[in-house]
Amino acid sequence: MTTRSDTQTTAAPEGQAGRVRLAAEGVRLGYGDRTIVDDLDLEIVHGTITTVIGPNGCGKSTLLRALSRLLAPSRGQVLLDGRRIDRMPTKEVATVLGLLPQAPTAPEGLTVGDLVARGRHPHQAWYRQWSGDDEEAVAEALAWTGIADLAERPVDELSGGQRQRAWISMALAQGTELLLLDEPTTFLDLAHQVEVLELVTRLNTERGRTVVMVLHDLNLAARYADRLVAMKDGVIRAQGTPAEVITEPLLREVFGLDARVVPDPVAGTPMVVPIGTHRDR
C-alpha cells in the first residue's frame, strides 16, 4: 500500500513562500461588554513560526482564540487563505487549521493511542472511524513524536512532558498545515519546555507546518520564533524578527522590565537579562 497520509505534507511548495495563510483585519475582540483587543491587524505568513508575547492580560490568548475561530470578532474579520473563517464549514477549517488549547483536558482513562486517533476526527464520519489513512497517520504521528511505545498507556498516567507530546501528536495526526498553540509549555520544567519547542520547530522545518503560538518565556520565544509579535493592552507594540522586537526600550515599554539584552551564547538570538536587585555572595 502506498497511501500517502496527509501528515506527510513536507516543506512548502514553491510559490507558497511569503503567502499569507491567516490574517486578522481590524478585529475587535472581547467577552461580553469588555473589549480586550480593538482594531488589530496581523498577518501570518506560510511556513513561519510566529510567537505572540506580552504581559498577562494583554490579549495574546484572546487573539489566538480569534485566529482559531473559537472567538468571533465583534468587528473586523479573520481570513484563512483569503476566506472569512467564520463563513467556512467548521469541519473544513479543521482540516487546514489545528489548535492546541492551553492546558487541554482528556477524559479519565483515555489511552494515548485513542487520544492521538481523535485528531483524525475531521477526516472521519460516524460509519468511518478508523480507515487505513487514519491508521497510517496516527501510527506516523506517534512515531514521529516518540511516544509509540506509550500508545496503550492512559494519558493521565503520563508525565507533563509526555502528555504535551501526546497532544502535539494528536495535532500532527490531524494533518493541518496551520497549527495554533496556546502556551504549549505551561506547567513544564525547563528541560521539557525545550523538548516541546524543539518538537514544534521540527514540525515547522521537517513538516512545513505554519505555527502560531503564545509563549511566556521571552528567551525561549526569541530562540524558537521566526517572527515575534509583542502585545500590550490589546495593541501590537512591535513585530518582526526576534532581534528587531526584543530590545531594551521595548521590554521597558511592554513589560515594564528593566533589562539588558545580550546575544544568546548558543544561538545568537537576543537574550533578556533582568536588572533588578542581585545578591552578591
Place this chain on the structure above:
Amino acid sequence: MTATLNDPGVKVPGRRPLRRGPVSGVWRPRNVAVIVGGLVVLVLALALNIGRGEFPISIPEVLAVLVGGGDAGQQFIVLELRLPRSLTGLLVGGALAVSGAIMQSIARNPLASPDIIGITWGASAAAVTLIVLGGSGLVGSLAAVGLPIAALVGGLGTAVLVYVLAWRKGIQGFRLVLVGIGINAMLTALVHWLLIIAQVYEAARAQVWLNGSLNARSWEHVVPVGIALAVLVPAALVLSFVMGALQYGDDTAKGLGVRVNTARSLLLLVGVGLAAVATAGAGPIVFVALVAPQIAQRLVGSSRPPIGASMVIGAALTVISDVIARTAFGAVELPVGVVTAVLGAPYLLYLLIRQGREARA
C-alpha cells in the same frame, strides 16, 4: 478508498482495525464481550421473571415458548400475560441507560444523569398533573392516552430550563448537576403538593405510577416504548461519534471541527427523549440511568459510557430488579422503582463522596 482487509498488521497498539468497504472502526473485544455477556444475563433474567408467578413455568420452558414452542396454555401465560411486563421493563431500562450514557458524556460528569438533574421528575410532574387534574372518569381515561406526551413535554421542558440556567459561556458539568439537583427538588415539592390536593383515588393512582411500576403492563405499553427506542437508539449510536470529540472540552472539540452547541443540543434532545419515553412507560424508575452507564464503562474499561453496553446492562438491571421486587417479599409485590432505588442509592452516595473529594483536592 480501498478496504485494507489484506493488511494484517496493527499499526497502532490497542486499536485493531475492523473494516469492510467504506465502513471502518476499531475492534474492541471487551466491549463486545460485555454486550454478549449482558445479553445472556438479560435473557436468563427475563425467563426467570416470566416463569415466576401463580403458575410457575421453568426457565427452559419459558425459553421454549419464546422461540415458538410450548403448549397453548403456556403460550397464553407467557406471551399474553407475562412477557409484556418484562419486555416493558427491558425496554424502559435500556432507554434509561442510553439516556444516562448520553447525558453523562456531554456533561462530562457521571452525576448528570436524567434522574439526578430533574428530567425524570419533570416528566413525572407533568404526568401527575394530568392524572390529578384529569380525574377518574372519561376525561381521566382520555388523559391516560396523553400521559406519554405530557411526560415527554415535561421532561423536555425541564431539560431546557436546567440547560438555560446552567449556561454560562458554555456548559460546565458540575454546574449543570447542581442546577439540576435544585430543579429536581422543586419538582419533587410540586409533585407532593399535587398529591395533597388530589382526590384519594387519583392520589393513589399517581402514587403507584410514581414508584416506577411495571404492574399490569400490556402490549399497548410495550409498543410506544419500542418504537421510540427503535428511532432514538440508532440516532444515539450515530451521534456517539461526535460524543467522542465532545469529551475533550469545548475548545478541543471545536478545533476538531465539531459544531459543539448543535451537537450537544441534538444529543440532549435524544437523551431527554429516551428518559421521558421511559418515564411515560413505567413511571420514574430511579438510578438505572445513573448506575447502568457507569457499570458498563467500568466493565468495558472505556473513557466514557459506551452506548450499546449501557443499554444491555440497564435492561438487565431493570429486569433483575423486577424479579426481586416481585418475589423478595412473598405475596407483597414492590414497585420495581423501589428496588432500583435501594440498589442505586448507595452507589449515588459513593459517587458524591468521591466527587466531593476530587473537588477539594
